[in-house]
Amino acid sequence: MRSLRSVCLAVAALLIVAGCGGDDPGPERLRYAYGFSPVAALSPYSDDAATTYGIGATESLVFLDPDGTAKPRLAESWTQINSTTWNFVIRDGVRFHDGTAMTARAVADSLTHAVKAEPQPRALTGIEMSVAVVDDKTVAITTKEPDPVLVSRMSSPELVILAEGAYSNPNQPSPVGMGTGPYQITKLDGTSGATLAAFDDYWGGDPGFEGVDVSFVADGDSRSSALKAGQVDVAFSLPASKLRTFSADELIAVPLPRTVALHLTQSSPVFSDPGARETARAAIDELDFAATVYDGFADDADGLFAPKVSTWAANRPATRFPNSTAVKGKSVSLATFSNRPEMSEMATVIADTWRSVGLDVKVTVGDYDQLEGDFLSGKFDAVIMSRSYGYDNPDPIGYLQSDFGCAGSYNISRFCDRTIDADLADAATKTDAAARYRVAVDVEHRLLSTVAVIPLIHDRTQFGIGKGLTGLAEDPWERAVITVDTKFD
Template identity: 45%
Template structure:
């Protein structure tokens, strides 16, 4: 059975059948190489076990970092960015050790010493500037730097100067985006589709790729943070969530990404790594047309909606209740200011057309609970459930009175101020509440000029309180991702941005 066929079509099989079918799909290749770039003869310098890894989606562009495949090479520990995010979304050193703004649109980066690419070439300023220049020239450019006019040049062997066309307080933050991973110059033979095979800086080097089925990786013992605990990785790309979960239950994989809530009862709680995400589910109320132009009715809706049954019943307690847009770790310890809304108005049978999408399986069920709560409060509610692509034109045009939505609020740059600019301002491109408040717009505009990350987050918390005070948004929950692990697996990254997964410290004991 070929790997490309064995990893597909297993949903709905019993566990025993899945065990037999997946044995060839997930087991390591006993005839494969046991060496690494740092140990080309296979002498055992990387002496740990191999990790069997099931990732949630296959590559669509031959693992080109200028596409969504960039997340795959990041999760497998192949390629690295100049900075990474902490749990609050603030930039931290990685391949760049330090940085400073020399003017509002220019940043000087000092690179980490002693970093080597998998092909043995040094990661110097020329290589880094070349990688960023290629990303800026890509068509389309990675979202994190699209339209900013990024240029990069080597100042000396260890210093890179980055410049945007205009003042950009998020220039450093942008560098954490996976498409801006730094690869060796040899990767850019085709500048439009860089090849990460043998050209990354991460703890693991790709040595073989089996189309959309899987990849083989070996430990890179010369990694700047030390030799990895694992000797290598046998990765498989399995889009079906039930198949990934059943493979974990059958002990055919050591780590399985994105375990769905519906499968949690099949696993021991100790087999789960639960990671808070900067993803918010809540109810946006249309402030421009329909019943929720009345601030009192918005307050009545907010008071009617109880997140408890949604959190406990629909999400089985595997999410965190939300009191606003931002999770506590994103607020950086700052307390949400007291929120004051208009007095509630009696709904008196006000007709509400509420929409959500079925691309995320829990949303329709959560919407049904919210609908019942609104009806109990006196609203007459019609529920519309379709796939997102079908709903989108009407959503963005303000065609619904309410929308139950799931939204990432930190995104590529880890910046909540940018989220508010797109989702709650008059000209916001994803303003589901159709909110247009000049005072709010002014607060967002001022916050966008701040360069200090702590000041931006403090401003974001104030903006959050302003939006909640309008009653245009009713928070329900902050979502979590769930990584399935077998006993003996340690060091899996609990990354709220879902960019890192396997690290230099990941280990498995069998």
């Protein structure tokens, strides 16, 4: 193990809390080492949405319990008026961090900003929506076509409610001092950290700390070392290689609707050929990443959907793969990101295995924030991605449209099948959950059969926590982390 001095050197530039040898800040402030740096100054219209929601700064109209059922949050209740309109009754007594009251008008304006944003938040992919004030306590949300999952869609961290002052840039609103959560962001220090203070007027009770100090620490080993050294109280996503160095009461692990998968880019000169994709898949078929790279702290993936979370996906048809074609002497690029430390190790193993069947493989590993644009643009022939299919909206149809639709906003595989698009569009109109799930399993089967994507493992959340810390959200939807109930016993 590295010395305490080396730990200080590794994380001093990133941690905004007191460094080694300094005064212990004590339990009045919570210190949280998070694994991703802001990409858009914490705007909810970006991947930063999960950050601000997770640190207790922002809230949405509803939240999801562990089984995916929508529960009241900033909305006290909701009623379906007709096939396209829902009325949401706004909670009384809520104030934004800037002191202004959360009214029906403020809610309608906030959601309208999301509707008009360019690009539109992923939670609204394929949805034409308008928001109107009904009365002082009620807003009406109307969609052009029936949206059976509208209520759960309103749980997305991308659709949090912010004060009007947040929208000086309507395409990149700032939650700094503008949210409704138990903690208000008082300072964002670029991509290094953020400082939060308890919000005394929080509608849900008294927060357990005077504030929260968040440090953005991309390196998993540094997060683990910081927790071991007592520099932080919570560490996000500990590396699997470090988990056995912690006791059971220092870890929180929850199965997730998150799959690590290998996307074979359809625009690739090599992997545009289904036979070449099958050769690449067959070469790594016997690799057991859950047992090796994840040291048993993950689950094998038979498909895109994790049966432990999505029980409706437990019985899936056997996959029938295309015939292989030779790939010897062909060159491909393989990329992944370093924020989740297991990913680079998987890339190394896959690259070595592919070389054994004749592929010339170039590997790129870097910070996700720097590589996201390249992932989405099809720059690489193959990408190892960790993706939650319940984050934007806990609906498998919306996830499949976003990630594998011809116009999908997160289509890393660059996959396009107009027949699948039509089937997904039809499923999106169905009100029966079982019918939607049947389509999701069928489309998953077709995606796997074309080797557009190769599921590798189903992930679990792995938080490290300090002694006596309680009330941290064990949220399988990877949204809530720090809550009003988080405290030291």
